[in-house]
Amino acid sequence: MDGLSDDGRxxxxxxxxxxxxxxxxxxxxxxxxxxxxxxxNVALYGPKSRWSMTExxxxxxxxxxxxxxxxPSALRWEGGELIVDIDERAVPHLxxxxxxxxxxxxxxxxxAFALDxxxxxxWRPIAPAARVEVAMDSPAQRWSGAGYLDxxxxxxxxxxxxxxxxxxxxxxxxxxxxxxxxxxxRDGSDLSLALRFDAQGRLDEVxxxxxxxxxxxxxxVPRRVQTDDPAAxxxxxxxxxxxxxxxxxxxxxxxxxxxxxxxxTLDADRFAARWVKLLLPWRMxxxxx
Numbered sequence: 497m498d499g500l501s502d503d504g505r506x507x508x509x510x511x512x513x514x515x516x517x518x519x520x521x522x523x524x525x526x527x528x529x530x531x532x533x534x535x536x537n538v539a540l541y542g543p544k545s546r547w548s549m550t551e552x553x554x555x556x557x558x559x560x561x562x563x564x565x566x567x568p569s570a571l572r573w574e575g576g577e578l579i580v581d582i583d584e585r586a587v588p589h590l591x592x593x594x595x596x597x598x599x600x601x602x603x604x605x606x607x608a609f610a611l612d613x614x615x616x617x618x619w620r621p622i623a624p625a626a627r628v629e630v631a632m633d634s635p636a637q638r639w640s641g642a643g644y645l646d647x648x649x650x651x652x653x654x655x656x657x658x659x660x661x662x663x664x665x666x667x668x669x670x671x672x673x674x675x676x677x678x679x680x681x682r683d684g685s686d687l688s689l690a691l692r693f694d695a696q697g698r699l700d701e702v703x704x705x706x707x708x709x710x711x712x713x714x715x716x717v718p719r720r721v722q723t724d725d726p727a728a729x730x731x732x733x734x735x736x737x738x739x740x741x742x743x744x745x746x747x748x749x750x751x752x753x754x755x756x757x758x759x760x761t762l763d764a765d766r767f768a769a770r771w772v773k774l775l776l777p778w779r780m781x782x783x784x785x
Contacts, residue, residue: 497509497510497511497578497580497597497599497628497643497644497645498510498643498644498665498758499597499599499626499628499630499641499642499643499644500641500642500643500745500756500758501542501630501639501640501641502639502640502641502642503639503641504732504756505542505543505639506540506541506542506543506630506637506639506641507540507541507542507735507745508538508539508540508541508597508628508630509537509538509539509541509735509743510536510537510538510539510580510582510597511536511537512534512535512536512537512564512566512571513533513534513535513536513537514530514531514533514534514557515527515529515530515531515533515534516533516534516535516551517650517653517654518767518776518780519533519535519551519776519780520773520774520776520777520780521533521551521777521782523773524773527653529554531554531557532553532554533551534551534552534553534554534556534557534566535549535550535551535552535566535780536548536549536550536566536567536569536582536584537549538582538584538593539735539736540593540632540635540637541733541735542637544635544636544637546586546591546593546635547586547587547779548584548585548586548587548593549587549779549780550567550584550585550587550780550781550782550783551780551781551782551783552566552567552782552783553783556783558570562574567583567783568583568584569581569582569583569584576600576601577598577599577600577601578598578599578601578645579596579597579598580596580597580598580599581596582594582595582596582597582632587778587779587781588778591634591635592634593632593634593635594632594633594634595630595631595632595633595634596631596632597628597629597630597631598628598629598631599623599626599627599628599643599645600626600627600628600629600643601622601623601625601626601645602623602625602626602627602671602695603623603624603625603626603671603673603693603694603695603696603697604622604623604697605620605621605622605623605624605693605697605699606620607620607699608620609677609689611658611677611679611687612657612658612681612687613681613683613685614657616650616651616652616657617648617649617650617651617652617654617657617658618648618649618650619646619647619648619677620646620647621644621645621646621675621691621693622645622646622647623643623644623645623646624644624665624673624675624691624693624697625642625644625667625671625672625673625693625695625697626642626643626644626645627640627641627642627643628640628641628642628643642667644665644667644673644758654762654764654767655764655765655767655768656682657681657682657683658679658680658681658682658762658764659680659681659682659763659764659765660679660680660718660761660762660763660764660765661677661678661679661680661687661761661762661764662676662678662679662719662720662721662722662759662760662761662762663675663676663677663678663759663760663761663762664676664721664722664746664748664757664758664759664760665757665758666748666750666755666756666757666758667755667756668750668751668753668755669753669755670694670695671694671695672692672693672694672695673692673693674690674691674692674693674750674751675689675690675691675693676689676690676691676704676705676721676722676750677689677691678704678707678720678722688704688722689701689704690702690703690704690705690722692751702751704722705722705723705724705750705751706722706723706724706726707720707721707722708720708721708722708723708726708729710729710731710744710746710759710761711731713734713737713742713761714737715737715738715739715740715742715766717739717740717741717742717761717763717766718761718763719742719759719761720761721746721748721757721759722750723748723749723750724748724749724750724751724752725749728747728748728749728754729746729747729748729749730746730747730748731744731745731746731747732744732745732746732747732756733745735758738779739766739772739775740762740763740764740766740767740769740772741760741761741762741763741767742760742761743758743759743760743761744758744759745757745758745759746758746759
């Protein structure tokens with residue numbers, strides 16, 4: 497789940513993991529017993545930014561048809577809305593992150609997409625367009641804006657089948673949204689998805705726009721994005737800058753329409769490096785309960 501406030505000052509990303517692809521502990525355990533490696537990644541952006549990604553053991557996991565519990569935090573569907581109750585600790589200073597986020601879908605999508613030729617990796621944009629309402633007690637803030645919800649799952653390590661990918665989502669006028677998925681596979685082929693959703697969630701697969709480079713990050717991760725007009729492309733702010741991953745807010749032009757987009761880059765070659773795995777516990781501690 498992600499969201500940006502209407503005034504552009506705040507943002508949030510929430511990711512619930514079972515057997516997280518990014519977990520060094522799951523990797524060192526031989527990628528077995530995924531339920532023993534669960535976490536809720538919370539990233540707040542703006543004047544009171546916070547980050548949390550504490551991994552917990554299987555005793556902290558609870559789930560049924562509508563609810564997913566990860567230790568003191570939980571996600572649940574209620575009346576067509578996704579409610580996320582957050583009770584985490586930020587790293588590295590351990591300040592609390594507590595509050596509630598409501599995601600109200602304005603368009604739903606039931607179709608999932610295979611990302612590789614062997615069908616080992618899948619992605620589904622569940623709510624390509626949504627509203628988010630953020631009410632945090634710590635740090636104290638309240639705001640609302642455009643949101644999005646998707647899910648990924650796979651039967652193989654991501655670095656085995658991909659060397660990199662770039663993904664972006666843009667909220668467009670009249671409730672429409674555009675999502676681009678551009679990946680380099682290990683077999684030498686490329687994945688290039690360009691999806692447009694209308695306000696009712698109807699999907700139209702279209703020809704992808706041309707690729708344009710983005711500046712490398714501070715960690716020297718190469719990035720690219722698909723856009724109608726490279727001259728109109730501008731990075732508004734860098735949200736995440738990690739050794740193998742970057743997230744940014746862009747100003748871009750897509751399918752003849754100017755707007756803001758959230759963009760992500762994953763460098764799977766860099767992620768597979770041993771030195772990166774050794775750095776991850778500093779951002780992703782593992783709880784002993």
